[in-house]
Amino acid sequence: MAAYRALIVEDTPEEAERLKAHLSRYASEHEDLSFSCQILGSALEFLEKRPAADIVFMDIAMPGINGMEAAEAMREKDPETPLIFVTDLAQYAVKGYQVDALDFMVKPVSYDDFSLRMGRAMRVLARRQGRTITISTTEGTCIVELSELLYVETYRHDVLYHLASGEVLRNRNSLASLERELAPQDFVRIAASHLVNMAQVTRVRKDSVVMTNGDELFFGRTRRKEALERLGAYIGGTI
Structure with missing residues (x-):
């Protein structure tokens, strides 16, 4: 199930409760969807x-x-999150496209x-699903493109x-839960302490991998065989 x-x-x-009810009804009619909803006044x-969100409805x-x-301030730091204006001011329609409003x-x-x-919005969200990870730190919430994430370590x-x-960002989490989230996105657990982005591996050695930033990370004894198989399949283009 996709959760947004x-x-x-x-x-x-x-009006806020009306939209929230519409979201709930829409999810009930689409069994593969669920929404968590936050309202700001x-x-x-x-x-x-600046709460993290997958889609924003803006009066x-x-x-x-x-x-x-x-919306203009939002787009300075976030050019991608789908934004839908909810308004009775039709004259803003043209200006809305200047901030890349979806609808x-x-x-x-x-x-x-x-x-x-x-x-239409769900088609856009489906294309974006899995391309980012939200990382909550003591300094705030960061939305990171997975292509920019080299590896995670405990x-x-x-x-x-x-x-x-x-x-380097830091938070409280478990590598096991991150592995479940990131494994479908071309990440592989190479040791108890390391989860790496296969797209960022530049060299595979007998006992280690070298990342694009030059860091060398070593296989764990019990994970080496499976990690090498996944890396081999990835490099060979079969996954």
Whole structure:
């Protein structure tokens, strides 16, 4: 089942609850989908909290900072998350495409219209599924492209995420849960302490792999055979 995080930014509680109910109904009609839903009551709260989301529903006419201004600020740091404006201000439609809005829904949003437009949104989300990982750290939440993640290693009770940029992120997690999440995305567990991105391996040696940043990581005794088989299949183009 595909699980998505939906964020509703809407200052009118009735409209926010309407969208939340539509999401719930849409998920009930599509057994392979589920949504967790968070509601924020203002664009200012959205900009201050910047919660992680897979899709954002944004009202435009809000007091203070409006939804269009919030979307412009969002796009400066996040060019990809699908954004749908929910508004009765049709004159904003053209400007909306300047912030790469996926679609517009006109209030009050009927379920039929919502369902029709969600079909398009879900196709976009399906293409994006698995391309990023959300990493929560003490300094905030980071959304990282999997292509930028070199490898993950355990360190005491934490895990360290080594990025192509040289940055290392840290949080509390288990390598076992990360392995379940990342194994379908071309990651392989080579030791009890290391999970590597096969696309970032430049050399496979008898006892180790060398990553694109030059780090050499060693196979664990019990994982070497299976890891070599997966790496061989990946390099050979069979997975």
